[in-house]
Amino acid sequence: MIALAWRQFRLQAVVAFGILALVATVVLVTGSHLAALYDANVVPCANSHDCPTATAAFLRSDHFFQAALPPVLLVAPALIGLFWGAPLVAREFETGTFRLVWTQGVSRRRWLLTRLALVGTASMAVTGLLSLLVGWWFSPIDRLNLNRMSPSVFGVRGITPIGYAAFAFALGVTLGVLVRRTVPAMALTIVGFLGARGLHLLGATLPGDPAQDREPPLDARQRVAHALQNRPGRELGALQPDDQPQGTRDRSARRDRSER
Amino acid sequence: MLTPSAGAIEVLGRPPADDPAQLGRVGFVAQDTPAYSSFSVEDHLRLGARLNPSWDAAVAKRRIEGLSLDRRQRAGKLSGGQRAQLALTMAIAKRPELLVLDEPVASLDALARREFLQGLMEVVAEDGITIVLSSHLVADLERVCDYLVVLAGSRVQIAGPIETLLASHRRLSGPRHDPRTLPASQEVITVRHTDRQSTLVVRTDGPICDPAWTVEHLDLEDLVLAYMTRAQGDAHAVRRTIAAVAS
Numbered sequence: 098m099i100a101l102a103w104r105q106f107r108l109q110a111v112v113a114f115g116i117l118a119l120v121a122t123v124v125l126v127t128g129s130h131l132a133a134l135y136d137a138n139v140v141p142c143a144n145s146h147d148c149p150t151a152t153a154a155f156l157r158s159d160h161f162f163q164a165a166l167p168p169v170l171l172v173a174p175a176l177i178g179l180f181w182g183a184p185l186v187a188r189e190f191e192t193g194t195f196r197l198v199w200t201q202g203v204s205r206r207r208w209l210l211t212r213l214a215l216v217g218t219a220s221m222a223v224t225g226l227l228s229l230l231v232g233w234w235f236s237p238i239d240r241l242n243l244n245r246m247s248p249s250v251f252g253v254r255g256i257t258p259i260g261y262a263a264f265a266f267a268l269g270v271t272l273g274v275l276v277r278r279t280v281p282a283m284a285l286t287i288v289g290f291l292g293a294r295g296l297h298l299l300g301a302t303l304p305g306d307p308a309q310d311r312e313p314p315l316d317a318r319q320r321v322a323h324a325l326q327n328r329p330g331r332e333l334g335a336l337q338p339d340d341q342p343q344g345t346r347d348r349s350a351r352r353d354r355s356e357r
Numbered sequence: 358m359l360t361p362s363a364g365a366i367e368v369l370g371r372p373p374a375d376d377p378a379q380l381g382r383v384g385f386v387a388q389d390t391p392a393y394s395s396f397s398v399e400d401h402l403r404l405g406a407r408l409n410p411s412w413d414a415a416v417a418k419r420r421i422e423g424l425s426l427d428r429r430q431r432a433g434k435l436s437g438g439q440r441a442q443l444a445l446t447m448a449i450a451k452r453p454e455l456l457v458l459d460e461p462v463a464s465l466d467a468l469a470r471r472e473f474l475q476g477l478m479e480v481v482a483e484d485g486i487t488i489v490l491s492s493h494l495v496a497d498l499e500r501v502c503d504y505l506v507v508l509a510g511s512r513v514q515i516a517g518p519i520e521t522l523l524a525s526h527r528r529l530s531g532p533r534h535d536p537r538t539l540p541a542s543q544e545v546i547t548v549r550h551t552d553r554q555s556t557l558v559v560r561t562d563g564p565i566c567d568p569a570w571t572v573e574h575l576d577l578e579d580l581v582l583a584y585m586t587r588a589q590g591d592a593h594a595v596r597r598t599i600a601a602v603a604s
Contacts, residue, residue, distance in 0.1 A: 100407050104400060105393070192394070196387035197444070201408035202377045202451065 098203050098211045106216055109181060113223050120169060121230055127162050128234040134158055135237035152241055163238070166231045170253040171294070173227055174261040177220045178290050182269020183282040185212060190277040217266055224262035228255060248298050265290045369454055381411050384453030388460045390444035394433025398426050401443060402450075409451040417450035420476075438469025442476065449480055456480070458490040462497060470494075474501050495578040507581055509588030519577060526580050529557045529570040546583045558583040 134155060142151040186209070189195040199205050232239075232254050239245060239254070251257060268289050273282040366372065371379050392401060398421060406412045421428065424442050432440060441461055448456055458477075462470040478501055481488060492498055498505065498519075505522060507514040515522065526546070534555040536545045543561040550556075558575065559565075565572045575583070 098408060101404050104396070104404070108395075193387060193389060193391035194393055196385070197391050197393075197447075198404075198408075200380065200383070200385035200387075200448075201405065202381035202410055203408045204377055204380070207377075 098207055099215065101198070102212045102215045105212075106181075106219070110219060113219070117223055117226055120227060123162075124166070124230040124234045127159060128230075131159055131162075131234065132237055135240075139237070139241070156238065156241065162234070166234060167249070167253040170224070170228055170231055170258045173224050174220075174258060174265040175287060175290050175294075177224065177262050178265030178269035178286045179283050181216050181220055182266040183273045183286045184279045185216060185270050185273055187273030187277055187279045187282045190273075191279050213270065217263065220262045220266040221259045225256070225259045228253070228258040252294075252297065261294070264293070268293075377410070381409055381451060382454045384448035384451055384456040386441075386444045386448050386456070386458045386461050389464055390437075390441040390461060392432035392435070392440050392443060395431060397429050397431050398435075398443060399428040401432060401447060402428075405447045405450055411452045413450050413452050416452070417446055420446045420449065436469075438465050438472065441465060441469065441473055445473065445476060452484075454486055456486055456488045458488065460491055460493070462492060462494065470497065477501060495581050499577045505577070505581075507584045509585050512588070514584040514588050522580060523575065523577065525562055526558060526560050526575045526583075527565060528573040528575055528579070529559060529565065530554060530573070531567075531570040534569070547586050 138151050139148075139155050142148040145151075186195075189198065198208060235254070239250075242250070245251060245254065252261070265286070269282065269286040272285045272289065273279070276282040276285060368379075369382055373379065373383065393404075396404070402414075402417050402421070405417065406414060420442075424439070424446075426435070426439060426443065432443065435443065445458075445461070448458075462473055465473060474497055477488060477490070480486065490498070490502070503519060504517070505519050506516040531554070533550060533553055534557075536548050536555070536557060539545060539557075539559065542563055543559040543565075546558040546560060548555065548557050558579070
């Protein structure tokens with residue numbers, strides 16, 4: 098049964114991992130450039146007094162990819178629901194092949210579970226890898242940008258896109274089973290998924306949401322100080338400018354606040 | 358395929374599609390003989406081999422070679438007849454005890470139909486399995502089947518060995534006649550009156566003694582039509598299917 102599920106999914110899997118490889122190449126090339134910019138411009142500014150200029154210049158760099166990469170993670174789950182979820186069962190109904198496959202020596206339960214497991218896992222794996230790539234690309238920017246709970250950032254980082262992919266896939270399969278025709282199921286899936294996604298964005302901006310209970314915006318210097326504090330390489334002693342004693346930095350942070 | 362809304366169905370002594378073992382005992386060729394259009398002939402055979410524990414690769418290979426199908430050809434590019442043969446091959450190679458065919462020849466041309474039925478007869482002769490086949494084409498049934506079930510308005514109208522059925526039905530024509538005056542042993546199936554003449558189809562085991570009648574034997578098509586006409590009169594029969602069994 099796994100062989101059949103794989104044979105039906107083969108082409109789609111090749112396409113998906115081809116796109117993934119393409120995105121990975123772009124992300125790795127431009128992302129290492131971004132990381133180098135961060136190390137060259139932002140890290141040293143903690144010692145100088147020119148952080149606002151440096152961070153602003155840094156945050157403006159690679160503007161095209163800053164705009165283009167998050168939508169990749171918005172679109173990927175939608176495409177998965179559309180092309181992997183909706184046709185999974187609906188196409189069998191539409192072409193009549195369910196009569197062929199349900200009368201072989203495999204129960205329908207196993208047939209469905211195997212296909213769901215294979216394509217569902219692939220959905221989450223592809224989106225997870227994409228999320229990892231995009232998250233890595235944005236890591237220098239995220240270090241300066243503290244507001245990770247903001248709806249536009251939260252939805253495209255970490256494991257959230259995986260959840261969205263699983264949701265879109267399940268939605269597509271369910272609608273396919275109910276509608277039994279591929280194209281209407283695809284249309285309903287895209288409407289349903291974008292609707293749910295839109296509601297999340299809308300709901301997250303309403304008052305009383307955790308995303309709203311955040312600290313007031315910090316100025317550029319504080320952001321850099323915070324970023325350097327949170328930098329993962331710090332424990333390894335990789336970051337020379339940050340190696341001042343804890344107390345000094347706390348005092349300087351307090352001074353920053355009192356100056357304001 | 359569907360759970361009955363009332364009652365129970367048993368196939369070969371157990372509920373159908375109960376478990377994989379039961380599924381393996383019944384071969385099924387669906388109407389329009391569906392196949393995965395992007396799969397090659399080879400892919401279909403591999404699918405059958407993987408999904409059926411009792412798969413007989415030698416039978417499948419022999420049939421595909423006998424049909425001179427190209428194994429790398431995609432099913433979507435096969436002709437209707439070739440696709441039907443592929444579906445039949447898949448159903449046969451799983452070595453079922455019962456083969457169910459739902460209008461397998463409805464969309465085929467006369468030659469492909471004949472070849473398909475010939476293939477069926479070979480299977481029956483070689484393996485002695487039971488085949489249930491539904492069709493609107495009565496002439497085909499007459500050639501290959503032994504047992505007839507007429508379904509109309511979701512009810513069995515008549516069932517029996519074809520030879521017995523043909524022997525026990527007569528068409529009577531003669532002067533206009535009230536069918537109620539016939540002897541009790543003659544069951545009237547259909548009646549048609551003109552001004553002066555009556556034509557009746559009756560079922561009887563005995564001879565027709567009334568010299569007023571001209572007595573004719575029916576062929577299978579007339580017989581089926583007679584029962585379907587009656588069913589249409591009884592209820593508004595929407596779907597008509599004739600199933601026949603060859604064994």
